[in-house]
Amino acid sequence: xxxxxxxxxxxxxxxxxxxxxxxxxxxxxxxxxxxxxxxxxxxxxxxxxxxxxxxxxxxxxxxxxxxxxxxxxxxxxxxxxxxxxxxxxxxxxxxxxxxxxxxxxxxxxxxxxxxxxxxxxxxxxxxxxxxxxxxxxxxxxxxxxxxxxxxxxxxxxxxxxxxxxxxxxxxxxxxxxxxxxxxxxxxxxxxxxxxxxxxxxxxxxxxxxxxxxxxxxxxxxxxxxxxxxxxxxxxxxxxxxxxxxxxxxxxxxxxxxxxxxxxxxxxxxxxxxxxxxxxxxxxxxxxxxxxxxxxxxxxxxxxxxxxxxxxxxxxxxxxxxxxxxxxxxxxxxxxxxxxxxxxxxxxxxxxxxxxxxxxxxxxxxxxxxxxxxxxxxxxxxxxxxxxxxxxxxxxxxxxxxxxxxxxxxxxxxxxxxxxxxxxxxxxxxxxxxxxxxxxxxxxxxxxxxxxxxxxxxxxxxxxxxxxxxxxxxxxxxxxxxxxxxxxxxxxxxxxxxxxxxxxxxxxxxxxxxxxxxxxxxxxxxxxxxxxxxxxxxxxxxxxxxxxxxxxxxxxxxxxxxxxxxxxxxxxxxxxxxxxxxxxxxxxxxxxxxxxxxxxxxxxxxxxxxxxxxxxxxxxxxxxxxxxxxxxxxxxxxxxxxxxxxxxxxxxxxxxxxxxxxxxxxxx
Amino acid sequence: xxxxxxxxxxxxxxxxxxxxxxxxxxxxxxxxxxxxxxxxxxxxxxxxxxxxxxxxxxxxxxxxxxxxxxxxxxxxxxxxxxxxxxxxxxxxxxxxxxxxxxxxxxxxxxxxxxxxxxxxxxxxxxxxxxxxxxxxxxxxxxxxxxxxxxxxxxxxxxxxxxxxxxxxxxxxxxxxxxxxxxxxxxxxxxxxxxxxxxxxxxxxxxxxxxxxxxxxxxxxxxxxxxxxxxxxxxxxxxxxxxxxxxxx
Ligand code: SF4
Ligand code: FES
Numbered sequence: 001x002x003x004x005x006x007x008x009x010x011x012x013x014x015x016x017x018x019x020x021x022x023x024x025x026x027x028x029x030x031x032x033x034x035x036x037x038x039x040x041x042x043x044x045x046x047x048x049x050x051x052x053x054x055x056x057x058x059x060x061x062x063x064x065x066x067x068x069x070x071x072x073x074x075x076x077x078x079x080x081x082x083x084x085x086x087x088x089x090x091x092x093x094x095x096x097x098x099x100x101x102x103x104x105x106x107x108x109x110x111x112x113x114x115x116x117x118x119x120x121x122x123x124x125x126x127x128x129x130x131x132x133x134x135x136x137x138x139x140x141x142x143x144x145x146x147x148x149x150x151x152x153x154x155x156x157x158x159x160x161x162x163x164x165x166x167x168x169x170x171x172x173x174x175x176x177x178x179x180x181x182x183x184x185x186x187x188x189x190x191x192x193x194x195x196x197x198x199x200x201x202x203x204x205x206x207x208x209x210x211x212x213x214x215x216x217x218x219x220x221x222x223x224x225x226x227x228x229x230x231x232x233x234x235x236x237x238x239x240x241x242x243x244x245x246x247x248x249x250x251x252x253x254x255x256x257x258x259x260x261x262x263x264x265x266x267x268x269x270x271x272x273x274x275x276x277x278x279x280x281x282x283x284x285x286x287x288x289x290x291x292x293x294x295x296x297x298x299x300x301x302x303x304x305x306x307x308x309x310x311x312x313x314x315x316x317x318x319x320x321x322x323x324x325x326x327x328x329x330x331x332x333x334x335x336x337x338x339x340x341x342x343x344x345x346x347x348x349x350x351x352x353x354x355x356x357x358x359x360x361x362x363x364x365x366x367x368x369x370x371x372x373x374x375x376x377x378x379x380x381x382x383x384x385x386x387x388x389x390x391x392x393x394x395x396x397x398x399x400x401x402x403x404x405x406x407x408x409x410x411x412x413x414x415x416x417x418x419x420x421x422x423x424x425x426x427x428x429x430x431x432x433x434x435x436x437x438x439x440x441x442x443x444x445x446x447x448x449x450x451x452x453x454x455x456x457x458x459x460x461x462x463x464x465x466x467x468x469x470x471x472x473x474x475x476x477x478x479x480x481x482x483x484x485x486x487x488x489x490x491x492x493x494x495x496x497x498x499x500x501x502x503x504x505x506x507x508x509x510x511x512x513x514x515x516x517x518x519x520x521x522x523x524x525x526x527x528x529x530x531x532x533x534x535x536x537x538x539x540x541x542x543x544x545x546x547x548x549x550x551x552x553x554x555x556x557x558x559x560x561x562x563x564x565x566x567x568x569x570x571x572x573x574x575x576x577x578x579x580x581x582x583x584x585x586x587x588x589x590x591x592x593x594x595x596x597x598x599x600x601x602x603x604x605x606x607x608x609x610x611x612x613x614x615x616x617x618x619x620x621x622x623x624x625x626x627x628x629x630x631x632x633x634x635x636x637x638x639x640x641x642x643x644x645x646x647x648x649x650x651x652x653x654x655x656x657x658x659x660x661x662x663x664x665x666x667x
Numbered sequence: 668x669x670x671x672x673x674x675x676x677x678x679x680x681x682x683x684x685x686x687x688x689x690x691x692x693x694x695x696x697x698x699x700x701x702x703x704x705x706x707x708x709x710x711x712x713x714x715x716x717x718x719x720x721x722x723x724x725x726x727x728x729x730x731x732x733x734x735x736x737x738x739x740x741x742x743x744x745x746x747x748x749x750x751x752x753x754x755x756x757x758x759x760x761x762x763x764x765x766x767x768x769x770x771x772x773x774x775x776x777x778x779x780x781x782x783x784x785x786x787x788x789x790x791x792x793x794x795x796x797x798x799x800x801x802x803x804x805x806x807x808x809x810x811x812x813x814x815x816x817x818x819x820x821x822x823x824x825x826x827x828x829x830x831x832x833x834x835x836x837x838x839x840x841x842x843x844x845x846x847x848x849x850x851x852x853x854x855x856x857x858x859x860x861x862x863x864x865x866x867x868x869x870x871x872x873x874x875x876x877x878x879x880x881x882x883x884x885x886x887x888x889x890x891x892x893x894x895x896x897x898x899x900x901x902x903x904x905x906x907x908x909x910x911x912x913x914x915x
Binding site: 048052067070076127179211277282413527529574 | 819
């Protein structure tokens with residue numbers, strides 16, 4: 001086992017980034033015109049990076065598998081984006097945002113990266129407003145904020161329940177400006193299938209045109225991976241159907257270390273599963289926990305009656321309900337961080353208190369908020385002695401203004417009116433904190449290959465706080481990578497165009513074609529989805545919200561066997577030279593089948609509970625996660641050696657200079 | 668429930684294409700429409716046939732990728748939703764369902780139900796942005812107050828997901844609702860004023876070049892739009908366009 005260096009600059013935490021920026025090597029504008037950069041993915045990180053790099057003068061080639069960069073899955077983020085603007089005057093600061101993020105991540109993130117994130121957070125909001133992002137405003141015309149789980153200030157900016165959409169469309173518009181100027185060449189409906197290394201450096205990619213099936217070579221002086229997370233290893237998640245780990249996994253196999261794959265976020269407020277045909281899960285923004293109270297019945301008799309339809313949730317009086325988050329965590333109540341809220345729901349449902357037919361659902365109830373807002377509104381509008389009904393009506397209007405689209409979405413999917421009866425929710429896989437290992441410059445262990453946004457591991461430790469993903473994606477793309485990449489490219493100003501005719505491109509292309517032919521000629525018996533679903537079930541049962549050594553060992557055996565079966569018996573119809581979704585999917589699932597094993601291995605090695613990684617063997621008496629800072633305050637960075645079982649662990653020790661490691665308590 | 672599906676199959680852009688009949692059984696009312704399509708495709712793959720190609724990604728009504736013309740309506744019979752948000756409870760046992768792609772000259776078919784909507788991207792590239800550098804040297808976000816009313820209206824316009832249902836529905840295959848949503852978003856915000864003239868002229872010119880039809884105010888687009896983009900946006904864009912043209 002060796003240790004690796006994160007290249008964090010020396011000096012006081014708060015000055016690191018500004019000092020570093022001042023001394024970084026720059027590429028002069030004339031030389032930038034001779035440098036090409038490939039960006040894979042057009043979500044918040046990839047889109048903002050492509051636009052900014054193009055604006056700086058580099059020639060950017062962007063790739064996305066969707067039919068337009070505007071469809072990347074960042075678009076589905078609902079709740080908001082954090083920034084330490086302290087517009088509310090409630091005591092927020094860069095330090096507090098930094099502190100909350102490190103604590104929320106259960107002390108498993110890199111201090112210097114997180115502080116930098118907090119420092120640039122305010123700038124993101126300025127940038128987005130300048131681009132015309134229609135953030136919510138108050139009646140005075142100023143920007144409005146809401147609060148999110150795990151923090152005690154209001155620092156979340158939002159655009160209704162569509163914040164991700166609006167930020168992404170902002171980045172998309174910045175890209176469009178550069179596409180129009182000819183500085184970005186956009187490759188829609190293209191999938192990266194390998195990275196090409198020349199003399200050890202990332203110099204290009206092999207991509208497949210998803211419409212024609214053509215295999216293409218693209219060269220560049222640097223390659224940026226912004227392809228998102230690997231949540232779809234679970235089959236069911238809140239990710240888009242096409243979200244995949246292929247780009248990240250390919251660079252891993254070519255030398256990029258993969259960090260902390262076991263850190264996965266299971267989001268507490270999703271719409272419960274309804275049956276086996278389910279293809280994906282839908283998130284309900286965490287912001288709902290600001291106004292909703294989570295409960296299950298106190299008595300199992302009531303649970304039974306509800307499941308059988310003999311009772312309705314509204315029939316239960318206050319003292320027949322168990323508001324278990326408020327009971328267990330009086331200080332934070334319904335606003336505890338995501339991992340804590342998810343596990344608490346699982347604990348209640350495992351104990352038999354789940355309120356729907358599958359036994360996997362808890363209530364999220366807005367009645368208290370309807371009443372509170374209603375009374376407030378009655379006062380504001382001078383209505384004396386308002387009736388119950390009037391109060392409810394007034395209160396519901398306020399809630400509707402805040403979360404109207406979420407309530408509507410819920411009703412469309414579940415066919416129940418959440419203004420009349422409490423919502424049902426259950427945790428679902430949502431985000432992956434683990435990802436490609438990067439240093440302070442966001443460069444992977446392959447020189448010239450970078451990873452940004454959810455694709456890297458860097459800022460969220462073992463658990464991500466709400467509204468921080470959008471912040472990190474845009475911070476990486478707009479404000480961090482454009483600086484740090486210059487430091488590397490400064491050496492490339494005389495390199496000239498990279499040819500795609502070399503043996504390295506030839507070899508990589510051959511590998512890609514061979515694999516595709518294997519799929520097409522296999523003529524197996526089972527569909528790609530058959531394997532994906534099986535993998536998902538292993539992952540959810542044994543590497544899900546809680547894990548133990550025995551289960552993880554079994555998972556490794558099962559995944560290995562499933563992978564072998566897959567390569568023998570998968571059936572991919574059609575040909576390689578046409579639009580073929582099954583073929584594209586087969587490649588993605590093949591990569592998930594490898595990643596899943598590394599995931600389980602990482603979870604097995606980490607003999608502690610931290611954030612989203614909960615090992616049953618390591619918990620306190622009252623069931624809270626027990627960290628082991630003495631032995632596990634490190635980033636686990638895995639090096640690929642031929643197959644996942646042979647992966648070699650490298651440790652990046654986490655040094656905490658500014659924060660004292662404490663047991664995370666939200667009581 | 669058991670259903671008969673009449674689905675448009677087309678091998679590629681050059682192929683003529685036609686309707687093919689399929690049967691699916693044991694469909695649960697809780698399934699989404701696309702999950703029903705998954706069932707059909709799994710069935711086809713297992714029989715060694717080619718599955719039906721269709722676009723989809725987020726499956727939660729926000730990415731704008733799904734695009735089916737179901738029983739003669741873009742995104743199907745219900746209002747205010749995308750294809751992926753349509754649930755099978757809308758249908759009855761024994762129903763026959765017609766499934767076709769979003770059709771328009773500016774949306775050529777790629778395969779089966781998949782169409783090429785890159786014309787929408789090109790319209791956005793012709794001016795659907797504010798020319799501000801992403802360098803970080805922008806003024807403080809709160810130094811520019813914007814009335815809540817305008818901010819809310821801008822947000823409503825910005826909610827467009829670029830699905831193209833408005834075009835598929837319109838008898839002229841006009842893209843006015845889509846284009847006007849973007850123009851409106853920026854015209855309602857002070858940041859958008861500087862380039863207002865160039866923007867509307869550029870976007871409208873590109874829209875015409877792409878081969879979208881003219882708007883004859885039939886309003887079908889507003890009815891089928893999954894995001895409730897209002898016809899007011901078209902009126903607002905027309906005002907912008909006329910004042911821009913007057914400026915020459
Ligand atoms: S205006 Fe409505 S129908 Fe047209 S593209 Fe936008 S969201 Fe789709
Ligand atoms: S699949 Fe994204 S809107 Fe339907």
